Amino acid sequence: MTDLPAAVRLRALSKTFGAKPVLRELTLDVAAGEILSLVGQSGCGKSTLLRLIAGLDTPSSGEIRIAGALVAGRGVFVEPDRRSVGFMFQDYALFPHLSVAQNVRFGLRGLRRAEADAVVDAWLERVGLAGFGPRYPHELSGGEQQRVALARALAPGPAVLLMDEPFSNLDRRLGAQIRERTLDVLRAAGAAAILVTHDPEEAMASGDRVALMRAGALVQAGPPEEVYRRPASREAADFFAPAVALPGRRVGAAVETRLGAFPAPATVADGEAATVFVRARDVRLACAAEGVPAEVLAVAFVGHAHDLTLRVAGLEEPVRAQVIDPPALAAGDLVHIVVNPAAGMIFPASAKH
Numbered sequence: 001m002t003d004l005p006a007a008v009r010l011r012a013l014s015k016t017f018g019a020k021p022v023l024r025e026l027t028l029d030v031a032a033g034e035i036l037s038l039v040g041q042s043g044c045g046k047s048t049l050l051r052l053i054a055g056l057d058t059p060s061s062g063e064i065r066i067a068g069a070l071v072a073g074r075g076v077f078v079e080p081d082r083r084s085v086g087f088m089f090q091d092y093a094l095f096p097h098l099s100v101a102q103n104v105r106f107g108l109r110g111l112r113r114a115e116a117d118a119v120v121d122a123w124l125e126r127v128g129l130a131g132f133g134p135r136y137p138h139e140l141s142g143g144e145q146q147r148v149a150l151a152r153a154l155a156p157g158p159a160v161l162l163m164d165e166p167f168s169n170l171d172r173r174l175g176a177q178i179r180e181r182t183l184d185v186l187r188a189a190g191a192a193a194i195l196v197t198h199d200p201e202e203a204m205a206s207g208d209r210v211a212l213m214r215a216g217a218l219v220q221a222g223p224p225e226e227v228y229r230r231p232a233s234r235e236a237a238d239f240f241a242p243a244v245a246l247p248g249r250r251v252g253a254a255v256e257t258r259l260g261a262f263p264a265p266a267t268v269a270d271g272e273a274a275t276v277f278v279r280a281r282d283v284r285l286a287c288a289a290e291g292v293p294a295e296v297l298a299v300a301f302v303g304h305a306h307d308l309t310l311r312v313a314g315l316e317e318p319v320r321a322q323v324i325d326p327p328a329l330a331a332g333d334l335v336h337i338v339v340n341p342a343a344g345m346i347f348p349a350s351a352k353h
Helices: 046-054 100-105 113-126 142-154 172-189 200-206 224-229 234-240
Strands: 008-017 020-030 035-039 061-066 069-073 085-088 160-164 192-197 209-214 217-222 243-251 254-257 260-263 273-279 283-286 292-301 306-311 319-323 334-339 345-348
Touching (some): 020 046, 035 046, 035 200, 046 160, 085 142, 100 113, 100 142, 113 142, 113 172, 142 172, 172 200, 192 200, 200 224, 200 234, 224 234, 234 243, 254 273, 283 319, 306 334
Parallel strands (some): 035 209, 160 192
Antiparallel strands (some): 209 217, 243 254, 254 260, 273 345, 292 306
16 A cells, blocks of 8 residues: 555564463554554454554564564564554543643643644644633543544554544444544544454444454455455354355356355365355345245344345255345245355355354
8 A cells, every 4th residue: 555664564473361372473564544444253352452562561472563663572672652653442541630632732742832732733623623622521422532532642643543442432323423534534644543343344334454353363354345255264254244154065167055056166176065155135035936935034124124034945044135125024924035146155164264
């Protein structure tokens, strides 16, 4: 994305607490000006990784470089306040006894008062809080507190901003609005950022790239559409949108399953058993002559569509379909379904993750 040194460069980074490994040989770069969404289930090591980058904890092995400078590893450890890192905590961590302006000014060391005041005013205007300087955190809404925390983190001009679940304390609609504003501010500032979330939709909506973690290791990193449409593993396929797993076998150029044939990838040999993952949005209703019969187990209206849970003979796992404006259906009804063959995500049956 840029010819400048990576804002963050991690090499074989590991962290162990006692006998428990929390991070395992993790290697990852974040380019200058890039927004990286770091996503995964709770306990996968996301927050620990942020703490290591920020200097709030020390790695067991491996290296961390920020803007080209070694800050951890090879016997080096640079203190947090000398790392050019901004940190936004989940609860914002504003100082309750300081005004908004004083909170934003907190990290502006070495500037004259007039210079610092100008920086504070500029950042409050950028985040849409011009004139809020004299107020105190308890006088602000949750969204306003989040914007103060953003201004405080970015005011010193860090090489990278670390954000740990920054929108999780906001309701869904407000969180989406604040997220858009935050991303606009980050991109206008040209700031590199790592945004931690457990929500795959938020991760894909926020990041230039998405990095998926599992059990302390990096599963896959790439542009949002790539990790969604071309997952590197069975786990990645299921994480970004729940999918039904269809058992199958390669016969010639296709993997044959109970729901039809799918183009076979090179990773599956002829005659080899395979698993095809299919997402609900790629299953549609069809006429009897075209589709596979399925019994309706449940129907749920989710606002923009209806979620159908279906039983197909020969499959242990129910099939889900997301259908816009279906005919009136109830449990026990018989329908016929087809699957978009190009949408199947196929892995050898021997692949565990």
